Amino acid sequence: MTDHREGSFFGRRKGKPLRERQTALMQTLLPRLKVDIAAPPPADLKSLFAADVAAVWLEVGFGGGEHFLHEAARLPDIGFIGVEPFVSGMAKAVAALDEAPLANARLFDDDAGKLLDWLPASSVDGVYQLYPDPWPKKRHWKRRFINPVNLDRYHRVMKPGAIFRFASDIDTYVDWTLRHMRDHPGFEWLAESAADWKTPWQPWSGTRYEEKAVGEGRVPRYLEFRRI
Structure with missing residues (x-):
């Protein structure tokens, strides 16, 4: 049986070598x-930010x-905490924050499970997980981040009524x-019609990956759940 508390939910962490400026900023x-x-985790997660924030969201x-x-x-x-273990992706975000600093942004460059285990209970107002690695081969499905253990992690750190x-x-x-x-008792799907899962949340900025997927003929789906 796979222990979803350990192991990789992402592929390789390094791609092309970073440019000199990116390396320095990292x-x-x-x-x-x-x-x-x-x-130690803070008593109030909002204290992690230099800005005076009213809520905290994660993007995993x-x-x-x-x-x-x-x-x-x-x-x-x-306040937004962005998680990305892939070095090139994190380097792009760090370079962007060097050029245009955001006092309400924090980063985490390791396995999201470690961060979720560290965060205080009922401390997060919402979570985005956009276009995660699908691990399309059936033998790799055990690596998909959405699994009972990680949903328990999300449920623990999210406030009642928080959105995933x-x-x-x-x-x-x-x-x-x-x-x-559906099988997790701590979440409810908010869709009331097909349009709700075919249409992105508004306002929606999209992602570079989404643009590529649409260009290749794939159709994105958008699921929204409430933490019970």
């Missing part, structure tokens, strides 16, 4: 923006950071997610 700026899970696996950075810039009174938003262009992963969310 060594200097990232440590200042990174959530330090070696320290932000890719190149397009949606994460857009939302943090659009909603300065909301999931997007994917892979039909088998959409079905997989719906089944797992």
